[in-house]
Amino acid sequence: MFEFTEEDLKTNKRGQLSLSQKEWLKMVGKGGVRVQGFNVWIAIGFLFLGLCLILALFLQNEDSRAALFANPLNLLIFPVLILVVVGILVLSLLLARWNANKLQNAVLSSVSGKARLDYDSSGKSGLTSYYVFVGKKRFTFGDDMSSVFKEGEKYKVYYCKAGMYEFVMSYEHIDN
Secondary structure (H helix, E strand, C coil), rough: CCCCHHHHHHHHHHCCCHHHHHHHHHHHHHHHHHHHHHHHHHHHEEEHHHHHHHHHHCCCHHHHHHHHCCCCHHHHHHHHHHHHHHHHHHHHHHHHHHHHHHCCCCCEEEEEEEEEEEECCCCCCCCCEEEEECEEEEEEEECCCCCCCCCCEEEEEEEEEEEEEEEEEEEEEEEC
């Protein structure tokens, strides 16, 4: 689950991210931008497919052509719709780049305290979220963490939060 080395942990203890951790965060950010760029192309494809279908239906016969050209606002709707959708897609790309930049400049934080484990199941989606509380900080996981963190034992967790992302970079068990 957690892939950190002793060198990563030593660097985290000094309050810094290791070079490999910085590189990993950079790759995660770039991956998010790449995925969003792919999604934008898919959305543009569906936008033009939908517009072509609408135009084909309007141009199908004389009555529907007359309805399309009867009001000049009908012809204005298509370019406005395109501009709105493209604007939303550009904003989504900018948000992905902003998150990637925040990940590249992430600041390491730490919290220590006794671990408390909890979980929450959603009956509708069937998904279970697992929580590890260290001190007053809550970390959310998709997998059960009871094999990693023992209830009631002390840990120090090094993590970074950048935008919508929060990653546990390393942790150590603290002897009482």
